[in-house]
Amino acid sequence: MRAQWALRWLPFAVMLLVALTDLVAGPSLGFLPLLTLGPTFASVSGSVRRTAVIGAVALAICVPLAYYNDLLFRWQNNLTIATIISVTGASMLASHLRLRRERELANVRLVAEAAQRVLLRPVPRKAADLQVALSYTSAAAEARIGGDLYEVVTTPHGVRLLIGDVQGKGLDAVETAAWVLGAFREAAYDEPELSNVSERLESSLVRHLSGEKFVTAIIAEVRTEEITLLNHGHPAPLVISANGKIGSVEPPDEGLPLGLGPFAADRPKPHHTPFHDGDQILFFTDGVVEARDVAGTFYPLRERLHFLLDDDPQAALDALRADLLRHVGGPLLDDAAMLLLRRT
Structure with missing residues (x-):
């Protein structure tokens, strides 16, 4: 239960850490691409919809930070936004495949339990x-x-x-x-x-x-x-x-x-x-x-x-x-x- 709770909030914690680090370091180091870690971690345990929401949150954090760093509409920031959107899409696909695999595994376990009841009474x-x-x-x-x-x-x-x-x-x-x-x-x-x-x-x-x-x-x-x-x-x-x-x-x-x-x-x-x-x-x-x-x-x-x-x-x-x-x-x-x- 504690591990599930940690996985649920890990994407938000990572994105908050990236935002704070970017505010402290300023525009010279460019930490904003690391916001893609949010949807990436979300795909490990979350649904497709939740992964998409966390990707939207990453974009919502990226835009004001880019404005604060005077990077809005520059090619570096446009590339960062494109990266966040691309990684979010890939994470949504990964989440979909993971959920399908979990459903298949659940069905296999049901069949195994039924076989056990017949074979090993x-x-x-x-x-x-x-x-x-x-x-x-x-x-x-x-x-x-x-x-x-x-x-x-x-x-x-x-x-x-x-x-x-x-x-x-x-x-x-x-x-x-x-x-x-x-x-x-x-x-x-x-x-x-x-x-x-x-x-x-x-x-x-x-x-x-x-x-x-x-x-x-x-x-x-x-x-x-x-x-x-x-x-x-x-x-x-x-x-x-x-x-x-x-x-x-x-x-x-x-x-x-x-x-x-x-x-x-x-x-x-x-x-x-x-x-x-x-x-x-x-x-x-x-x-x-x-x-x-x-x-x-x-x-x-x-x-x-x-x-x-x-x-x-x-x-x-x-x-x-x-x-x-x-x-x-x-x-x-x-x-x-x-x-x-x-x-x-």
Whole structure:
């Protein structure tokens, strides 16, 4: 708000400074051409009409100062007036183009938000005996969606979830994420075993992916007193037990990402970890742990898990995300998704 206020009054401040300087210096130095700074600065934040008004104000200042300096109707002053008019016209055009670009960008953001609502639906805040929280930060400055994906569904086989990261960026990554999510939403309801869900996702990606594209992912299913995970080359989640102990749920065998199934001798196998009342499990993409500060230091996720002690899981995850952004000190270089489950 303060920056907008400064930009709004900057053209008038600059023209006043030029006028005062010209009065003090006299006609010998010729500061009047600098009045063109007024409409130039106006085009940065103002409308076309406001830019034209500020250009008229610049002319209104120029004429009496030229009379005071005994320059009226001389070629130097005529050239200054022509310059002010020309710069004002160019600034009005620049303002028009900027406003059109802003409208186009606003439309792109509306489309991105609509696409996000279809592709990345809001996860339920509660699923069975679980509290669910989500944080998603896109690295694209002009978009709300990227290559990370997530889903939580309640099925006849229990609560199942998916978190993943598509290789690459841009619209190709979003399209691939759509294929994975569509396949998971169907398979999670139909297939009684996680391995079968994995096979359905692999088959769908093999049909639609080209080249050596892939998706790292974790498919999980919450059961009584435990959670079953199937890891396809994705960063291992962290479990925070009710007594505060932190552990990483590493898979027993390294599994290839989805989409690279034809190159694998064995498919990854489900593994289990205890998940009792009061326990939490944090799933995340590599955009979280690979985020760096200005010194190049990776984000120390395990050291910051104390933020997850808040009674409200979503407030806890929001606090962790805010700490991540403070660590980076600017925009993220990669999409960052975090999914938190808390058993109550």
